[in-house]
Amino acid sequence: MAKIKEEIDKLTSAELDAGQVFSGKTSGRMVQGFESASSFTPNLDTEYLFHESSRDVVVWFMDSSDPIYLFGPSGSGKTSLIKQLAAKLNYPVFEITGHSRLEFPEMIGHLTVEQGSMEYQYGPLALAMKYGGLFLLNEIDIIDPATAAGLNGILDGEPLCIPENSGEIIHPHPMFRFAATANSNGAADETGLYQGIVRQNLAFMDRFWLCEIGYPTPEAEIELLSRKAKNLPENIRKKMVEYANSVRKLFMGEASGNLTDTIEVTFSTRTLIRWADLTVRFQPLARQGIQPVTYALDRALGYRASRETRTVLHELAQRIFPVESVENKS
Template sequence: MNNDLQELDALEPTELDAGTVFSGTSSGKEVRGFAAPCRYTPIPSPDYVFHESSRDIIVWFLDQSDPLYVFGPTGSGKTSLIKELAARLHYPVFEVTAHGRLEFADLVGHLAVREGSMEYTYGPLTLAMRYGGLFLLNEIDLVSPDVAAGCNGILDGQPLCLAENGGELVSPHPMFRFAATANTNGSFDETGLYQGTLQQNLAFMDRFWLCEVGYPEASAELALLERQAEQLPESVRSRMVEYAQEVRKLFVGQTSGEIAKTIEVTFSTRTLLRWAALTLRFQPLARQGIQPVTYALDRALAYRATKETQALLHELAQRLFPLTA
């Protein structure tokens, strides 16, 4: 048994106080987790700001339940929300990002040559099932119908049969969890923003508990900017958050005001923090007559967009930051 499997085999499930884990205040409500993290456990961010949707996912963690399907727009923090909660429970997370060429063997494992002989290598889904952990399938609405159908038995709690490994039967560990993220709710993408997404089979979707995640509240992002970019004036931080929210509205088609157009880029909280950090780093450019806010905006987001969208982003920036350094 290699070191990774030895570490997974040594995991010790334990009862944790849910209130202490998630809010710092004892609640008396127990939640199952692990006594200590391992190399597969995400590292929690001390500055992470939880969404209101975290309530749903916390409840999902409290008791063994149906698989979880989390959907929402790009940049809303679906994956990070799941991983931050898992990190606080010391859950090992086995993460895969789906794509059109993903095969079921990529999830469960396959035969490979090791030191001159054929050896079966467990895939991330099998590891999560066998040792107890969270299997996280991102962009699940990009997987092909045959891969989705291959997961049906697992989603129902049935054992996994590894035909290539002599028919080994892997029963789901009591701590095993299956979570998926997507930009759509499994139905057809009516917005046209997410090319390549597929409408999911109704029977497949019926196996999931659904949770919608939107963008963070302005107050949460303001508090985060205050901690991570306190050198920026409060008025600048406030307008940055306002700007990010306006861009998100343009992205999802909730247009208002003077600009009425859907655009192809959006602001994640990560992008917002990058913008603030770059604005601070580019402050010396103000002495050369260059506006640091706009200069940093290009490098944080705008350069990903088309020329037409860049013009819209600059127009919006000029309205919110007319003379700001």
């Protein structure tokens, strides 16, 4: 713990040109960041594609008057968006994933034994507040509303009191930021797909700036696959994006034509990238008469679905990839 404190206590804030940081073009508009990265700063993904939803989060970073709450479907890139923007600003990120039994000590800290004596070990929220950094609470809509409501004072900018550490008072560092991610907007899950989501307290939700993160446009996903799966032919990458959007329409009950079934799985951008990656990795199977595209499809998405849905997915694949066999040869 001492090494952690020593490292993050040396962090130095800096004013950075927002245009230069986010687009490579000088804008004259400044954003607060850090002079250099630390071990808590996410690794910068040079192939990451910022899509339209990133605008809101960029503006938030420039003047984060309120905590931000990002919601959207699974795999749409909520957490990665926050982390990649933080990486560009050299922001340390202190992260925790919510669950139904999450309690304050997991976020704030607890007493522990260090070299024979009791010492207080700060949790991610206390570290971010004390030394400056971004506290990222994923799956916030799964935590108990009573626990969430206990964060109200912190969300309002009030100091944190730690009775277990001799009543220490931590005033929020000027570089402290609070971000949360969720699949719902805090009003419970309307789709029934995300188990464990609970409706959050209205007063708790009122403290957030909400930002909806959807899937990228087809053009953006095609560009993303061109970066992530360079070895795939361009026409296959385009068909993969077409297929993913067709599955999303089935999931939402918006499909037209003969395939009008509503299915229980959807194609996230994360799954799309996994499918492309597996297709490349399973390419040698083509010599054995096994089609890599459809073989990888089951392993990226199909096996998460019911047998009936897998049949629908295979029928759709046969239409979009007519040269590919949808026969399960695993």
